[in-house]
Amino acid sequence: xxxxxxxxxxxxxxxxxxxxxxxxxxxxxxxxxxxxxxxxxxxxxxxxxxxxxxxxxxxxxxxxxxxxxxxxxxxxxxxxxxxxxxxxxxxxxxxxxxxxxxxxxxxxxxxxxxxxxxxxxxxxxxxxxxxxxxxxxxxxxxxxxxxxxxxxxxxxxxxxxxxxxxxxxxxxxxxxxxxxxxxxxxxxxxxxxxxxxxxxxxxxxxxxxxxxxxxxxxxxxxxxxxxxxxxxxxxxxxxxxxxxxxxxxxxxxxxxxxxxxxxxxxxxxxxxxxxxxxxxxxxxxxxxxxxxxxxxxxxxxxxxxxxxxxxxxxxxxxxxxxxxxxxxxxxxxxxxxxxxxxxxxxxxxxxxxxxxxxxxxxxxxxxxxxxxxxxxxxxxxxxxxxxxxxxxxxxxxxxxxxxxxxxxxxxxxxxxxxxxxxxxxxxxxxxxxxxxxxxxxxxxxxxxxxxxxxxxxxxxxxxxxxxxxxxxxxxxxxxxxxxxxxxxxxxxxxxxxxxxxxxxxxxxxxxxxxxxxxxxxxxxxxxxxxxxxxxxxxxxxxxxxxxxxxxxxxxxxxxxxxxxxxxxxxxxxxxxxxxxxxxxxxxxxxxxxxxxxxxxxxxxxxxxxxxxxxxxxxxxxxxxxxxxxxxxxxxxxxxxxxxxxxxxxxxxxxxxxxxxxxxxxxxxxxxxxxxxxxxxxxxxxxxxxxxxxxxxxxxxxxxxxxxxxxxxxxxxxxxxxxxxxxxxxxxxxxx
Ligand code: DGJ
Numbered sequence: 001x002x003x004x005x006x007x008x009x010x011x012x013x014x015x016x017x018x019x020x021x022x023x024x025x026x027x028x029x030x031x032x033x034x035x036x037x038x039x040x041x042x043x044x045x046x047x048x049x050x051x052x053x054x055x056x057x058x059x060x061x062x063x064x065x066x067x068x069x070x071x072x073x074x075x076x077x078x079x080x081x082x083x084x085x086x087x088x089x090x091x092x093x094x095x096x097x098x099x100x101x102x103x104x105x106x107x108x109x110x111x112x113x114x115x116x117x118x119x120x121x122x123x124x125x126x127x128x129x130x131x132x133x134x135x136x137x138x139x140x141x142x143x144x145x146x147x148x149x150x151x152x153x154x155x156x157x158x159x160x161x162x163x164x165x166x167x168x169x170x171x172x173x174x175x176x177x178x179x180x181x182x183x184x185x186x187x188x189x190x191x192x193x194x195x196x197x198x199x200x201x202x203x204x205x206x207x208x209x210x211x212x213x214x215x216x217x218x219x220x221x222x223x224x225x226x227x228x229x230x231x232x233x234x235x236x237x238x239x240x241x242x243x244x245x246x247x248x249x250x251x252x253x254x255x256x257x258x259x260x261x262x263x264x265x266x267x268x269x270x271x272x273x274x275x276x277x278x279x280x281x282x283x284x285x286x287x288x289x290x291x292x293x294x295x296x297x298x299x300x301x302x303x304x305x306x307x308x309x310x311x312x313x314x315x316x317x318x319x320x321x322x323x324x325x326x327x328x329x330x331x332x333x334x335x336x337x338x339x340x341x342x343x344x345x346x347x348x349x350x351x352x353x354x355x356x357x358x359x360x361x362x363x364x365x366x367x368x369x370x371x372x373x374x375x376x377x378x379x380x381x382x383x384x385x386x387x388x389x390x391x392x393x394x395x396x397x398x399x400x401x402x403x404x405x406x407x408x409x410x411x412x413x414x415x416x417x418x419x420x421x422x423x424x425x426x427x428x429x430x431x432x433x434x435x436x437x438x439x440x441x442x443x444x445x446x447x448x449x450x451x452x453x454x455x456x457x458x459x460x461x462x463x464x465x466x467x468x469x470x471x472x473x474x475x476x477x478x479x480x481x482x483x484x485x486x487x488x489x490x491x492x493x494x495x496x497x498x499x500x501x502x503x504x505x506x507x508x509x510x511x512x513x514x515x516x517x518x519x520x521x522x523x524x525x526x527x528x529x530x531x532x533x534x535x536x537x538x539x540x541x542x543x544x545x546x547x548x549x550x551x552x553x554x555x556x557x558x559x560x561x562x563x564x565x566x567x568x569x570x571x572x573x574x575x576x577x578x579x580x581x582x583x584x585x586x587x588x589x590x591x592x593x594x595x596x597x598x599x600x601x602x603x604x605x606x607x608x609x610x611x612x613x614x615x616x617x618x619x620x621x622x623x624x625x626x627x628x629x630x631x632x633x634x635x636x637x638x639x640x641x642x643x644x645x646x647x648x649x650x651x652x653x654x655x656x657x658x659x660x661x662x663x664x665x666x667x668x669x670x671x672x673x674x675x676x677x678x679x680x681x682x683x684x685x686x687x688x689x690x691x692x693x694x695x696x697x698x699x700x701x702x703x704x705x706x707x708x709x710x711x712x713x714x715x716x717x718x719x720x721x722x723x724x725x726x727x728x729x730x731x732x733x734x735x
Contacts, residue, residue, distance in 0.1 A: 104167030219484030221531025381423030409475025602721030
């Protein structure tokens, strides 16, 4: 555990534990942000500029950080600030800036000098370092923050920009992170593209000189085309087990911008923050702007280790109820779509119990009277219960659920409105749209203007009313199906360029209020699939919906990629009608995440239902391993005919290995053993097949093996045409 923070002062190392440190530093001094394994080291140069001098594996002797710079003879930095910890625009900078402003007097220059820094252990193992920079001509200050989570090897960074000038300062760019990675023009970026039902398609390429930008301008479901998460492999492409990797992402549920610039010295500059596209922000005299956080982790042991860092950090510090439990569920979306009534739903609630999951989730279509929500072109915004479908309200459904000993959850999409709704007619000024231009719809709907406090109250009220009227409500699915077109806010008047930012801030204000009153109720973040997930949102949501594409073969690939950044307990995975595979294959895949079902139980064969019930029971037994365990991605579906993933429980006494056939060509299967990971070499494990279809024989012969054997030789799960998915459970044999 990280107990001390070492700061190098003129060659002397001062160690501090659990107390607050404040110091003024003169030129050539060094500030270190450390985790258990890594260090990010800054140095103040002769001109009082703060530069990154080291970012990598921690040195044993901190005074050697001082000798790093002299080893690099990569050419001339004409400005002295290529490696700036926060690159200011408009003075001597020649590269991509992190911050660009117009001062109160119209001047656009900025030059930031180091003033001071302080560090404090704010909770066991978590140290926050704050560095104050100030312009040497204008009273504009920037505070850089680094929150380091020692054990998890994760750091969050952000900045606060404060206007102490006599008038307004305009912010044109305001990044959260400005990292500098030394190398030799050998950086490999993996980022993702996508669209509806095609989320998280990875692309890896070597970065070349110049700037590679990936960003979002979609406003709400900002990740639809690309999320802000990425991996950079240093010195050559990394594998799961080998290589140096940096992973990061912005904690912001709106427009983001990531820039990767290989500079003239062959080093990599990474700048990440809110997208400044159409987002100039005015900082009034005395005001401060806090950027969102950017998280990152570094590992020299490959992508698997980096992912496990992130998963631990996410569960320990970030995700709402990250150490807690999750509810398995039956959802009615694909079973009924909009076509249901009380009778049908009560039947489905009974089926929920029959299936053996924890909760029934009522999806879209339960609201709207003047404009009934019978399809997706009407009713959004009118959150009154549809009297025709549900004459006795939600209460009777909650009660039916209670009688069936299951819980009840409900779908909402409170940020949105259909033009065919009472809300739209009553409050056109609450809707984001250009007053003089034709409306343009995404799924027949428009976005409400969450920069407006009245709209925030309305959205909060939708949730609050549901809970007030139905105190036993146990789950919310929060959907968000439209992007922002024609960005214009009636409320913001002359400050239109702040809409994208104020929208997200407004959303967080609402979520903050909801969580204050309802701190525990699980909520799924859905955005017509994976259009919206990041670590800011996951402070309010317990899970997210990775994609509407639930074809299990597609999900093997998608969940593999999501698992690089997000732990399994956050990743909702449902068994549905998508895909032609057996219910076993579908369930085996969904069990890698947070398991749910969206099927018509009546249409299942008896054996299928029996299989599902048994698999759910297995899942319940394994939930600690899957939700809280360490993930090892053993065999990639991208490069093999079969995919294998393994979760190892906290004490390495239990594990589960999921194996899937992903190539349907002749004779393709698991021809060679899969080497397992994360076990105790000296322990003996029983390896047993689970999720066996009723009436069928196990395809894997249960046996005991040492951890040593399992990790050096491995086992063959016997995946082939007739057994396209095989789930193996490992348990230590008592001595
Ligand atoms: C999009 C979601 O991804 C689906 O699961 C479903 O909730 C629909 N919206 C409902 O309109």
